[in-house]
Amino acid sequence: MRLLPFAISALALTLPAAAQAQSVPATPAGKEALEILKEAVDVPTVAGRGNVPKLAEKLTARLVAGGFDPKDISFTPVEGTDTGYFMARYPGKDRAAKPVVINVHLDVVEARPEDWERDPFTALVENGYVFGRGSVDNKGDLSMIMATVLKLKRAGWVPSRDLVLGISGDEETLMRSTAKLAETLKNAELVLNGDGGGGELSSDFKPIVYSVQAAEKSYADFKLTVTDEGGHSSRPGSFNAIGAMSRALAKVDAYRFPAQLSPLTKAYWEGTAKAAPADVAAAMRAFAADPTDKAASDLLSSRSEYVGLVRTTCVPTMVNGGHAANALPQSVTANINCRIFPGTSRAQAGEILKQVIGDPRVTLEMMDDGSIESPESPLRKDVMDAVSKAVHERVPGLTIVPQMSAGASDSMYFRALGIPSYGVSAIFMRADDEFSHGLNERLPLDTIDPGVKQWETLLRTLLK
Ligand SMILES: [Zn+2]
Structure with missing residues (x-):
């Protein structure tokens, strides 16, 4: 893996018209x-x-x-x-x-x-x-x-x-x-x-x-599942599996893990502020001084190159459900992808998601993808x-x-x-x-x- 740390890297797929002329190695x-x-x-x-x-x-x-x-x-x-x-x-x-x-x-x-x-x-x-x-x-x-x-x-x-x-x-x-x-x-x-x-x-x-x-950050995927007995769509009951999954996903989407600061990220924010535009630099310094400063963490989180350094993030990335246009859904699954701040275990992140969802009919299972916590x-x-x-x-x-x-x-x-x-x-x-x-x-x-x-x-x- 290699990604420039805080480049706003567009990963453009074409070459710039004029690359700077550079010499071959001399030593x-x-x-x-x-x-x-x-x-x-x-x-x-x-x-x-x-x-x-x-x-x-x-x-x-x-x-x-x-x-x-x-x-x-x-x-x-x-x-x-x-x-x-x-x-x-x-x-x-x-x-x-x-x-x-x-x-x-x-x-x-x-x-x-x-x-x-x-x-x-x-x-x-x-x-x-x-x-x-x-x-x-x-x-x-x-x-x-x-x-x-x-x-x-x-x-x-x-x-x-x-x-x-x-x-x-x-x-x-x-x-x-x-x-x-x-x-x-x-x-x-x-x-x-x-x-x-x-x-x-x-x-x-x-x-x-x-x-x-x-x-x-450590990586984790959580699979959410809702099952129901289903039936004819002309006879809906009080529970709908897609409805339940939708509410669960909306809660996960809206939830923000607490902002975090570690010795490393504190040094990162302080150092990076030196080369950042004034408003961003001010937010970096404020956040490094006080990670509960919500205005600062909100501003940093609004930028894709910094959002991952502020907190653990968990986002819905896939959803799949239903089996016929005229049938009540029997099964709906979704994937939540998390990037977890060091110090929080993957199991802990899963527990937090369960509480956020707060619906026993939505089950949560951590997928084993071989990644580990460090x-x-x-x-x-x-x-x-x-x-x-x-x-x-x-x-x-x-x-x-x-x-x-x-x-x-x-x-x-x-x-x-x-x-x-x-x-x-x-x-x-x-x-x-x-x-x-x-x-x-x-x-x-x-x-x-x-x-x-x-x-x-x-x-x-x-x-x-
Ligand atoms: Zn590599």
Whole structure:
């Protein structure tokens, strides 16, 4: 998953007429990252095609050629899937210390060549971009991380403790490899995730903010059901299943969970206010000072890029019922989709919905979709200092804010095991260029050289 944190991302499906001319990478490590990226995009690691091990083999070959011990590299298939997880250990000075993990994922979202302007599985460098499925999500950071560790290894650098590339193979689908990977690395000190956070550029390519993803909301679907004996529509009784479901859905639609503030979102609002328009900035500051300030939370909730950060949200997303135009409905079902603030369990959210609906004839059932609850990661000083150093070397003085995302990334599995995890992508791009999961996904070439440098400084600082 990758979504610019607070871009008003329209996900436009056409390219802007004039993309800014950008140069190809100039440094040896940047050139190598581009080479790795092209090689990775050319392997269609879509679920069901069995190609993840092939990409793992290519990465293994590069790491071994770069001086990694083959014994420190492994690909572990996950039973019942066509994928698995990849690990490469970079031994540190203190072998007994808990390792730092760098996490990304090898798989990509499906792309249909007939829908694309170019073949999604042939990397193409054009107009200052690398086009191809996965060029951003998540092979962009994968390639920069690979180039960085290869550069550090060749330079003879030794981290203070072991550094482990812990790379999943089905982040975009079932995350079964992620679950195994996190379990295998459960003694990790912390995780740096290349599939979250990152730099946002304005439409005229000016850096606006850098985000560190340190939490995500949990996901839950609840199925509501109303059943009735039905009958002929000419003989209605006092109860109608569609009527009962309609009242239940109207209550859910109208209900607002309490506004919430956590250490992370407080820092987010305070940091983001610096770059926001005056009225929004004032609401952010007021909300950060007092989360019961309704005027402030209402204003922030009216904006799609902020609504998810104010509270738990639950919305009706599907409804299905009745079986004939002239019959009383026997069964009506509906789906309520929730994005739950860390600290509230999915079961608790379900209980609240039950109370809101307040009708025993409407039953509620939590659907198991494999997602799990994860706590917010504390904003560790060592991590935030190292990230600041690396980001400020690239863009002096840039605002850095922690971020809570709405979707599920690999980090949730690590956080659920108590391992703090930080989304620190080194990609800087415009919302206009964000096509992850969509058509014509593309990485700006000019993010590669500084991106490799950012990863290098981050690792050298955190693991010195
Ligand atoms: Zn991703």
